Amino acid sequence: MLKFLKFPIALLLATACLAASAQPLAEADTARLEQRALHLAEQLRCVVCQNQTLADSHAELAQDLKRELRAQLASGASDQAVLDFMAQRYGDFVLYRPPLKSQTWGLWFGPLLLLLLGAWILRGVLRQARAGASVEDDDEKLRKVRA
Amino acid sequence: MKAPAIRRALPLALFLALAVLLGWGLQLEPDQPLPTPLLGKAAAQFELPLVDAPEQRFAPPRELRGQVWLLNVWASWCEPCRAEHPLLKELAQEAGVALIGLNYKDAQGAEWLRQHGNPYRAALLDREGRVGMDYGVYGVPETFVIDREGRVRLKHAGPLSAALLEAKILPLVRSLREE
Numbered sequence: 001m002l003k004f005l006k007f008p009i010a011l012l013l014a015t016a017c018l019a020a021s022a023q024p025l026a027e028a029d030t031a032r033l034e035q036r037a038l039h040l041a042e043q044l045r046c047v048v049c050q051n052q053t054l055a056d057s058h059a060e061l062a063q064d065l066k067r068e069l070r071a072q073l074a075s076g077a078s079d080q081a082v083l084d085f086m087a088q089r090y091g092d093f094v095l096y097r098p099p100l101k102s103q104t105w106g107l108w109f110g111p112l113l114l115l116l117l118g119a120w121i122l123r124g125v126l127r128q129a130r131a132g133a134s135v136e137d138d139d140e141k142l143r144k145v146r147a
Numbered sequence: 148m149k150a151p152a153i154r155r156a157l158p159l160a161l162f163l164a165l166a167v168l169l170g171w172g173l174q175l176e177p178d179q180p181l182p183t184p185l186l187g188k189a190a191a192q193f194e195l196p197l198v199d200a201p202e203q204r205f206a207p208p209r210e211l212r213g214q215v216w217l218l219n220v221w222a223s224w225c226e227p228c229r230a231e232h233p234l235l236k237e238l239a240q241e242a243g244v245a246l247i248g249l250n251y252k253d254a255q256g257a258e259w260l261r262q263h264g265n266p267y268r269a270a271l272l273d274r275e276g277r278v279g280m281d282y283g284v285y286g287v288p289e290t291f292v293i294d295r296e297g298r299v300r301l302k303h304a305g306p307l308s309a310a311l312l313e314a315k316i317l318p319l320v321r322s323l324r325e326e
Contacts, residue, residue, distance in 0.1 A: 047181060047285040060252075061285055064276055089283040091184045 037070045040082055044069075045094045053096065180304035183283050187300070190218075190293045191281035195271035198248070198256040205269045207247055208297035215323045216245035217316075218291040219267070220279060222252060223259035225287040227306040232263055234307050239266040244320050251287050252276040292316060294323045 038055060044065070046057035054062050054069075065086070072082050086094050098104045194206035207216065219235060221228040239246050248267035250256035252274065260270060273279055282291065285304070292301040301319055303311065 061276075064280065068277075068280065088184060089280060090285065091182060091283070093181055 033070070033073050036073055036079065037066065040069055040073075040079055041066055043083070043096050044086055045096060047090050047094060180302075181285070183299070183302045185283055185291075185299040185302065187298055190291070190297050190299050191278070193278045193281065195249075195273055195278060198250045198270040198272045199260060199265070201272070205247075205271055207269075208293055211245055211247070211293075212297060213295050214245050215243065215295060215320050216247055216293050217320075218247050218249055218282070218293060220249045220251050220282070220284050220287055220289040220291075222250060222287045223255040224253065228288045229263070231288055231306040231308075232266070234309060234312060235266040236264060238307075238312065238316075239268075241317065241320070243324055245269075247271065249273050249278060249282075249284075251279050251284060290316075292319055292323070295326065 041055035042053050044054040046052045046054050046059055046062045046065075048059035048061050049057055052059075052062075054065055069082055069086075072085065073079075077085075083095060087099075092098050092104075098107055100108055190208045192206070192209055194204055197203045197205060207218070217238070235246060238244065245268045246266060248270035250270055250272045253259075253272070254274075256270065256272060260267075271278075276284070282289075283302075288306055290303045290307055291299055294300050300323060301316065303316070307316070
């Protein structure tokens with residue numbers, strides 16, 4: 001939690017300090033831009049080291065892509081435009097949040113399906129266990145009656 | 148209780164199924180090239196200076212419209228590029244194919260071509276790798292086949308091999324030329 005807050009607090013302090021300086025707006029803009037860039041880089045996969053985000057990766061291509069990403073944001077591109085730019089070139093694979101389309105249905109709904117399957121199996125098992133238990137109860141009673 | 152034998156065999160069957168699945172996973176190529184979303188789409192337009200004559204510039208795919216061409220991404224710092232180089236020279240002999248080189252993030256490309264020979268109709272310098280970005284390049288070498296209309300029809304990541312040329316690239320180029 002503390003770590004999570006560290007960056008926004010630092011940012012807040014930085015902007016507060018800068019508010020007194022000559023060009024407070026430009027600096028605040030830069031900070032906001034930097035934050036947006038970081039947020040986007042965390043949602044994109046590095047294609048060179050495929051288990052890292054762009055934000056984490058130090059691969060040369062990742063550095064280039066981060067620079068490109070920043071430049072696009074600075075020239076007024078929306079977050080979605082930047083994500084589209086990356087996906088158009090490197091494929092949906094680079095999006096850590098894959099878009100919902102027919103090829104990704106399995107990805108989005110597969111886990112839910114597995115959960116339902118699990119619930120259904122569990123129900124069967126419980127029902128059988130209960131039936132088994134009641135048979136044992138009956139056996140017990142029968143033995144008592146006979147005794 | 149119905150069919151207890153089946154119930155008892157179930158865990159074993161599940162285990163075997165999982166083992167087969169994982170075994171199959173192990174057989175897969177570990178680093179399969181990423182599928183490119185560019186297939187069938189228009190290749191990005193660019194204009195770059197020639198590696199060996201920086202005062203001249205070339206602008207594919209516009210300047211290659213009506214031709215089938217190959218874009219080979221290479222760099223002097225790239226070892227596998229040395230390996231595929233003889234094949235590129237061979238490929239350059241194939242009539243009716245324009246082989247274009249994209250010298251990716253490199254400063255010694257001209258020297259390298261002098262040393263090893265220049266198979267390219269035009270070797271273009273992509274100093275910052277910005278054109279490479281438009282082609283989704285994520286490693287060197289990579290090779291693209293582009294049709295007469297300027298659409299990307301094939302991408303191969305990694306060095307070319309004689310087998311790949313014979314089995315895939317040359318047949319594709321020939322059929323595209325017929326189109």
